[in-house]
Amino acid sequence: MTTLTPILTKNWDEADSFTRAGYERGGGYQAVRTALGMNPDDIIQAVKDSGLRGRGGAGFPTGMKWGFIPQGDGKPHYLVVNADESEPGTCKDIPLMMANPHALVEGVIITSFAIRANHAFIYVRGEVLHVIRRLQAAIAEAYEAGYLGANILGSGYDLELTLHTGAGAYICGEETALLDSLEGYRGQPRLKPPFPAVAGLYAAPTVINNVESIASVPSIIGNGAEWFASMGTEKSKGFGIFSLSGHVTRPGQYEAPLGITLRELLEMAGGMRNGKRLKFWTPGGSSTPIFTEEHLDVPLDFESVGAAGSMLGTRALQIFDESTCVVRAVLRWTEFYAHESCGKCTPCREGTYWLKQVLARLEKGQGTEEDLGTITDIADNILGRSFCALGDGATSPITSSVQYFRDEYLKHFEIGGCPFDPAASTLWADA
């Protein structure tokens, strides 16, 4: 049986976990002392050896990404932390930065030192005021303690860290759109290549990593790459925060080795709410194809979830019970993608717009069986033909829901409406 491994979440129940004093009491800012005494290349190697893969959804090996930064090129290098957490269902980075912002700051220092950057940025979404306060305070405390600024801890290494607040745009979680936004433009994705490692922020070599990836770095330097690699599966090593939401008894954050299953997590979370039956769930946010009851034992690691037809994504497990209408759920996600499409490329801009129209008709029971063919056709024309992953993500709920719940779509136009009572799935529904 898999058990939980609180590491990043370990101090969250302490009243001062978000302060420097609280963080240092648990051993915080020791790893940065170790790191500053290391050769930067050895830090990159340690992160490669640990097997850490990006925790923001794509799962790209973190150490390899750092290794792509050309060294000795005479250009400034930048680290940009993607703290724009906005993928529907994803809710791990926000509580992490609220309760434990110094883990992120320490990770930023070690990473910047490793890639030889002297200026780092945290791009945080704007809609989370108290999280922004906590980050501001943590950065200020780190400057005061000499962990940031000139000649950090007497090492001769200098680092500036700027907190940058976004302004409401899901697309800015896409790394190149984030860079455009950070440069003061509309957040629209860039053509790749060149990749950010070659031409990123201000056309200089840039590493962009998710909050949880960077916050995991101090534990790897402090405890060793083997320690990190001892958790998880062969190709998906280490731990991660699994976020359970929806129709479970105790929704929340569960930090566990990769490879844990939803069956195990559900048991930990007290099972399905009111003893109802699981109907469908997302393994990693709304952009990952939905799963059903038959996937309860799929190990939640990059390979196994992929082999079962979805993606591990951000481990955002949105759980829906039998009271939920899948057509309504998919319509709402589709409205989201249409709202957030940046408009740069035609397949995504037009495709999400038309998906929304057809799904709205289907949900009201005014569609036809032909409409099901139309939405899967549109999805086919978006997937792989869009400028960035937003378009691809928009097709996931469509194709997977038609695959698993075709009959439920049909039922809507058979009876001329939705067969479900929305009141039955609310937080305040009777047991």
Add this chain to the structure above:
Amino acid sequence: MTYTPEVRERLERDAKEIIARYPKPRSALLPLLHLVQSEDGYVTDHGQQFCADMLGLTKAEVTAVSTFYTMYKRRPMGEYHVGVCINTLCAVMGGDQIYAELSEHLGVGHDEATSDGKVSLERLECNAACDFAPVMMVNWEFFDNMTPESAKRLVDDLRAGKEVAPTRGPSKLCTFKQASRVLAGFPDGLAGEGASAGEASLEGLKLAKARGWEAPEASK
């Protein structure tokens, strides 16, 4: 309309501080727009002209950016800007009903303010608090596990001028303008208030402690 010389001088001081945080000035545009909202309550014409002046841009270049982001409001919002998450998970958990009842109760729709200027309403996309669904935000502070009743009580209290505390955040709400100033990068000194984490955030940790589960020992 333009800023009075005193206001303009103060804003220029703030703007220069913001611009100094970046290797290239244009990166300051998003925080400068938050600064304008902290002064005017929304992104005004003269506020956008001010950003253009500070960064050597045209006003059209500023407008092209401000219209892209949903947090920049193009008309006055309420002193308390109330958002209801209507993305799938929150909607299913009751966000749809909350939004519908609140909109009827207040007599306003999406991005509209009440006539007393106290409260405005927004249909929000996912705000990264799904384990607390249904979620509402007021001036970007978290209000967790809401119901139609608690939502209506909340806006009534705000309109009556009563002190209101978010579920996870400081001991009382600040105004939309004050919140915008924090977003522009000027701390308000409230970071130390409120709990480290909400109840749901601690469920895994609580269980691990109860069952004696820990991460493995360090290998060196």
